[in-house]
Amino acid sequence: MMVNLLVFQSDFGISDGAVSAMYGVALSVNKELKISDITHDIPPFNVWEGSYRLLQTVPYWPNGTVFVSVVDPGVGCDRRSIVVKTTDEQYIVTPDNGTLTHLKKKVGITAVRMIDETVNRLPRSGESYTFHGRDVYAYTGARLAAGIIDFEEVGPEIPVDSLVGFPLADACLSDNRITGIIEILDIRFGNLWTNIPRTIFNQLKVEIGERVTVEIENGNQQVYAYSMTYGRSFADSSLGEALIYVNSLDNMGIALNQASFAKTYKIGTGSRWRINIHKERIVKAEF
Known part of the structure; x- marks a missing residue:
């Protein structure tokens, strides 16, 4: 079984246990995972900056790398939880709230799947709807990076054109x-x-x-x-x-x-x- 790299990004900061909990979930899936971070200092709720930091970082990582990006002011609402595949065959696990705007335009996204939480959700995570970064995104990202599931097993495919995005005019x-x-x-x-x-x-x-x-x-x-x-x-x-x-x-x-x-x-x-x-x-x- 091939184990890929797993990279986290969030607006959680590191002054409490949130990021550590995400690490723990991922390593509980597979202790051999190699986990890194983009940053956890995205300003709170700043989806635009989360989008740009992905663009700044993702193209420099190897094919197959799985990124988990959680800047999620709409957690618990009806926004979709998704995994996308880029043109370089990297994967981003994230809420569909505009976080992928820069990557879609500048790098390219070839496929999108909506996370099926009946399968890809941390067992015994109860009825909590405020920490999808731990219960859904870190868990799904770790399973994907560890090869326990493949991209097709994330959930149903949805159109790339349906992704939420910000206006992004060219210079x-x-x-x-x-x-x-x-x-x-x-x-x-x-x-x-x-x-x-x-x-x-x-x-x-x-x-x-x-x-x-x-x-x-x-x-x-x-x-x-x-x-x-x-x-x-x-x-x-x-x-x-x-x-x-x-x-x-x-x-x-x-x-x-x-x-x-x-x-x-x-x-x-x-x-x-x-x-x-x-x-x-x-x-x-x-x-």
């Missing part, structure tokens, strides 16, 4: 101006990660060391407008200076050298947070 270039969104933060350092690919940015024909204008809007309100240097790394800017660079996902990032851009300018993430980049320099706006 675009028009009239020498790129428009995108702030998709996520590089949390520990406060850098902004955009959805603007390096390939689109390169169409502005900006050389390393040249400056571009960056404008950031939250809805209809402009919150930042200034020029900054395009650099290879943070060493290409002075202490506290803004920099635009290519991040580890080959998209454009915005940073302050040894400071948090997000905290300094109170920047958030998601579809409402738009960013515009162009070559013309403007006078610094006062806020």
